[in-house]
Amino acid sequence: MIKVNYFARLREVTGKGEETIDRDSMTVAELLNWAEESYPGFGSDNVQVAVNEEYALKDDVIESGDVCAFIPPVSGG
Amino acid sequence: MIKVNYFARLREVTGKGEETIDRDSMTVAELLNWAEESYPGFGSDNVQVAVNEEYALKDDVIESGDVCAFIPPVSGG
Amino acid sequence: MKQYEIVETPIEVQKYMDYVLHPSAGAVTVFTGNVREWTHGVKTLYLSYEAYVPMAEKKMAEIGAEMEAKWPGVRVAIAHRIGELQISDIAVVIAVSSPHRKAAYEANEYAIDRIKEVVPIWKKEIWEDGEEWIGAQKKYPEKGVGLT
């Protein structure tokens, strides 16, 4: 099980703040594709993925138990 | 009568905060020479003169009624 | 307070200034980002900020560590507020102390630049006739933006 969090625009697009995906392992690229297919308008081109609170590269592997977050372009400050 | 103010090191060298000079007119250069001769250790090389609260040049003329100040190197902040 | 924190209540600047002050500090710089009424000719009613709180606090602490490495002797505190903010409310405060002033200015400006790059916080502008999540539009980086 992989936990994912949604924020800001993506929370509104998906209509949820978090969910769990029933997979043992997937790459960041696969997770982005999964989201793109699951949610129309997800717009994953502009979205980064954090795994366990650290920015991850597209080839990084996510394991069951990891906590992921989709990070749209940040705008703090 | 020309009024002069002393600050910081110059207040200590002259032993006073202000005094009046019984002159109708003098240049800034003449005022500095006067101070140099009146007070041993005045060290006028490093001292600027303000006339009526504005920095003055050596050739500027001070008139009776003007308020002058000897300005040693500043060190605010 | 924590040295690096996301808060939901009004930011009291003095707390962060006090935190960074110490006997070797000759200079303190503080930056606050405040809600501005007009942006590009559009009137803002209020802002709504959201954060991925644990990661945001972790990233702010990393920025602080970067600052201490680049400008030895600086002491840093950073807070960002989330929730609904009204005009002139403080969204972010950065306090930096340093023995000398040059580092205090440079490090402070570095901090806000980095916050805007890597800290997972999002701002939604609410106008009279609409609203929008704000964010620099970037493609997925070769390296994660946090990996510098």
Added chain:
Amino acid sequence: MKQYEIVETPIEVQKYMDYVLHPSAGAVTVFTGNVREWTHGVKTLYLSYEAYVPMAEKKMAEIGAEMEAKWPGVRVAIAHRIGELQISDIAVVIAVSSPHRKAAYEANEYAIDRIKEVVPIWKKEIWEDGEEWIGAQKKYPEKGVGLT
């Protein structure tokens, strides 16, 4: 408070931040110069500041006018304390607001640089074994330093 003032009591930073804040200000920068315990390896007991008060306030106002000309839209407040100051006490505060942050940083740093050049304020350092008036040693300028 006055926008540009010499004071004899502890400086409350919040007053000056409040003064410069307005609905178009998206950024506020504050600088404080604090009494540092150690300078060049010598331990300071306390400092004593003295000013030519009317001229100092006039010069600080001129610096503010320079800032407004160089960075349109900034709002400025400056205070300098005189008398005896203890370790960590604030000697000077500069508050600057601006629609955007770059100007707020630049204008603030400009202000402290100019204060150290032209404002008639003097600092005496008092150590355990002596004391000295501090000042950059300069020869009489061709043009007065205030005439820029």
